[in-house]
Amino acid sequence: MYIRRMAHLTPPTLADIEALAESSLATIPVELRRHLKNLVIRVEDFPDEETEEEMGLESPFDLLGLYRGVDMPHQAASDPSGRLPDMVFLFRRPILDYWCDTAEPLGRIVRHVLIHEIGHHFGFSDDDMERIEAS
Numbered sequence: 001m002y003i004r005r006m007a008h009l010t011p012p013t014l015a016d017i018e019a020l021a022e023s024s025l026a027t028i029p030v031e032l033r034r035h036l037k038n039l040v041i042r043v044e045d046f047p048d049e050e051t052e053e054e055m056g057l058e059s060p061f062d063l064l065g066l067y068r069g070v071d072m073p074h075q076a077a078s079d080p081s082g083r084l085p086d087m088v089f090l091f092r093r094p095i096l097d098y099w100c101d102t103a104e105p106l107g108r109i110v111r112h113v114l115i116h117e118i119g120h121h122f123g124f125s126d127d128d129m130e131r132i133e134a135s
Contacts, residue, residue: 017092017110018043024111028118035072039121040087041114047091061094065113067120074123088117 012020021041025033046060057063069086090113099106119129 011096012092012106014043014045014092017090017095020107020110021090021114024107024114027111028115032122036118036121038085039069039118040085041090042087043090043092045091045093047089060091061097063091064094064098064109065090065117067117069121071121071123086121088114088121090114090117 018041021043025036025041028036047055047057047063047066051057051063051066052060055063066089067086068089070083090110095106095109095113098104099109102109116129119132124132
């Protein structure tokens with residue numbers, strides 16, 4: 001019994017966050033999801049130092065997720081096949097920190113961050129997504 005309780009005290013792992021992201025991805029409508037087949041989703045503890053510097057972060061906890069790639073409106077049929085895949089990064093530790101601060105369900109937070117970053121893949125700006133969420 002004691003060991004069972006202790007298991008609930010451990011923070012969700014990278015694999016746990018990845019599983020939440022995969023189940024969230026399955027909720028995206030098929031007509032949109034078909035445009036995500038080459039999108040790679042990675043879960044890491046924090047953004048790397050290069051990303052921190054590039055984005056001017058004060059702390060690695062300032063970024064929950066990131067889209068890296070060429071958004072769909074800027075992709076061309078003639079893009080070289082050797083181009084790196086588009087990627088969405090979810091950062092576990094900042095997500096968990098946000099979860100602790102807000103007490104929102106973790107699955108909802110992961111889904112929100114994932115959908116936000118996928119929005120960038122479709123070419124939406126942060127302002128576009130704020131307007132969509134507000135309506």
